[in-house]
Amino acid sequence: MQIAERTVASFNYTLTNDAGEVLDSSSGREPLTYLHGGGNIVTGLEKAMTGKKVGDKFNVDVTPEEGYGVHNPGLVQVVPRDAFRGVNDLQAGMQFRAESDNGPMSVVITKIDGDKVTVDGNHPLAGATLHFAIEITEVREASVEEVLHGHVHGAGGHHH
Incomplete structure (x- = not known):
């Protein structure tokens, strides 16, 4: 069976950056399982998985x-340091939830300069080319419930 719309696929992966450094991997863990066509993985990888x-x-x-x-x-x-009321020890790399005009978003502190704190709301991998090494381990038909919910249920997926 080939990966197509309304199939569930499992795969092992290693994700590296342009320098060849490993950013993430399924090594030592269960394969990643997703509903193809559900928007559960990045678009470019999902396109490459088809077929x-x-x-x-x-x-x-x-x-x-x-x-x-x-x-x-x-x-x-x-933003001013006092925007982080109740947090006395601010450090670069700390993550927070912030309210924006488009609703809540995650931000990371990238720099602290006195009373000025620089935060970045971009995904940590925004702007990066992602290099994946993939091995497909399972492909099956998605259940009606999985298709309706837009994600995998059961082992390797979402549990309600």
């Missing part, structure tokens, strides 16, 4: 436009 079958091994490079997006400078802001 693959169990046992297929391949590499795919996903551009920022089909990955986590291009880096948006408008999502980087300098």
Whole structure:
């Protein structure tokens, strides 16, 4: 069976950056399982998975436009330190939920300069080309419930 709309696929992966550094991997864990066509993985990877079958091994490079997006400078802001009331020890790398005009979003502190704190609302991999090494381990038909809910249920997926 080939990966197509309304199938559930499981795969092992290693994700590296342009320098070849491993950013994420399923090594030592269960394969990642997703509903194809459900928007559960980045667009470029999902496109590359179409038509693959169990046992297929391949590499795919996903551009920022089909990955986590291009880096948006408008999502980087300098805010006053007192915006973080109740947090005495601010450090670069800390993550927070912030309210924006478009609703809640995650931000990361990237710099602290006295009373000025720079936060970035971009995904950490925004602007990066994603290099995946993939091995397909399972492909099956999705259940009606999985298709209706837009994600995998049961082992390797979502549990209600």
